[in-house]
Amino acid sequence: MACFLQAPIAYAIVSSASASAAASSRAVRVPKPLKLSCGVLGARNAAKIPIPPINPKDPFLSKLASVASSSPETLVNSSANPDTPPFLDLFDSPKLMATPAQVERSVSYNEHRPKSPPPDLPSLLLNGRIVYIGMPLVPAVTELVVAELMYLQWMDPKQPIYLYINSTGTTRDDGETVGMETEGFAIYDALMQLQNEIHTVAVGAAIGQACLLLSAGTKGKRFMMPHAKAMIQQPRVPSSGLMPASDVLIRAKEVIINRDTLVELLAKHTGNSVETVADVMRRPFYMDANRAKEFGVIDRILWRGQEKCPGGGYYSLKLIS
Structure with a gap:
């Protein structure tokens, strides 16, 4: 499972680089992901890409681990859309956190808003x-x-x-x-x-x-x-x-x-x-x-x-x- 997790990480770096190149020049096409085996990934990229520790309580990593164990081809053939964060399409209804400005405005408004009318x-x-x-x-x-x-x-x-x-x-x-x-x-x-x-x-x-x-x-x-x-x-x-x-x-x-x-x-x-x-x-x-x-x-x-x-x-x- 660890070897298949390396492929998405490597592809994420390639996709980010491709997105930067696409932003600077519209003529450059984003290369398609390569279907590499575990042995090739381990031989060529083991020294370059460190494997981060997996937090079992992280829902995103847990979802990736379950997908990698059931259908690894989904990770290898993931969408190469530069406007979408990597592997976000694996979730049925992804929810992004509100921006800090939105959170701050909502907290400051609710903090001073009276919960009930003042008594007479x-x-x-x-x-x-x-x-x-x-x-x-x-x-x-x-x-x-x-x-x-x-x-x-x-x-x-x-x-x-x-x-x-x-x-x-x-x-x-x-x-x-x-x-x-x-x-x-x-x-x-x-x-x-x-x-x-x-x-x-x-x-x-x-x-x-x-x-x-x-x-x-x-x-x-x-x-x-x-x-x-x-x-x-x-x-x-x-x-x-x-x-x-x-x-x-x-x-x-x-x-x-x-x-x-x-x-x-x-x-x-x-x-x-x-x-x-x-x-x-x-x-x-x-x-x-x-x-x-x-x-x-x-x-x-x-x-x-x-x-x-x-x-x-x-x-x-x-x-x-």
């Missing part, structure tokens, strides 16, 4: 069991908050949930109604159905229905930033437009029912009587952190320090009251 901010907070209400209570906000609360309870019904509130409730800061009172009641009912502890923290403002959510946290776990504001007020009648008088009266009655419900819930969570809450709600009742604590809306005020803060980890805050 609510998803990142949800991973820390934090629900943030930073908008008025419109249907889209209610849908997201209720879904997050149900998901966190499903994930772990024993770990606490941290509800951060900075919302004007169902109205804007100028008093215009942007959502129905049922939006706030929907979040409140979801909080009441949870088995988890609810840690509420007011940052910025908690007005109207948002103040109810702040006071609905677990007793002893209701917090407020020192410069945040809380305010309770009566529900407002939505814009009636061109409604008939009878429809306006129906809406007014519904607003009164929502007001009475809000008064009862605030009295329940603040520890005040219904009469007290109804009296202070005749006009907008603003509360800073100290006044909100006195009224029973919150339990503690957070300030800068090294005390552990709701939301996990140390948040450089301490309880000042």
Whole structure:
């Protein structure tokens, strides 16, 4: 088998030389391979062409060895096409390696290409069991908050949930109604159905229905930033437009029912009587952190320090009251 492997190697050198000559002069014809016996090859070319060691794990050399043992004439009569590497036609579907430039481009592109879209901010907070209400209570906000609360309870019904509130409730800061009172009641009912502890923290403002959510946290776990504001007020009648008088009266009655419900819930969570809450709600009742604590809306005020803060980890805050 070794002697037959010498013939292709010798012919490869002849083919390479022939290809160079053909490139320099088109008139020169490539000589046909000679059919030499093993004895002639061994006598004439043994001293000139060294036999390289055969790696048994090399698929190309293994293929050549198998062809040489089964049909040696295939190697001797191999194609003399100068555009084709030697003996590549022995393979049914030869595959050449990509050029280094192609490999480098593909690696650099795939290396920096994101494998998945980056998560949004609510998803990142949800991973820390934090629900943030930073908008008025419109249907889209209610849908997201209720879904997050149900998901966190499903994930772990024993770990606490941290509800951060900075919302004007169902109205804007100028008093215009942007959502129905049922939006706030929907979040409140979801909080009441949870088995988890609810840690509420007011940052910025908690007005109207948002103040109810702040006071609905677990007793002893209701917090407020020192410069945040809380305010309770009566529900407002939505814009009636061109409604008939009878429809306006129906809406007014519904607003009164929502007001009475809000008064009862605030009295329940603040520890005040219904009469007290109804009296202070005749006009907008603003509360800073100290006044909100006195009224029973919150339990503690957070300030800068090294005390552990709701939301996990140390948040450089301490309880000042």
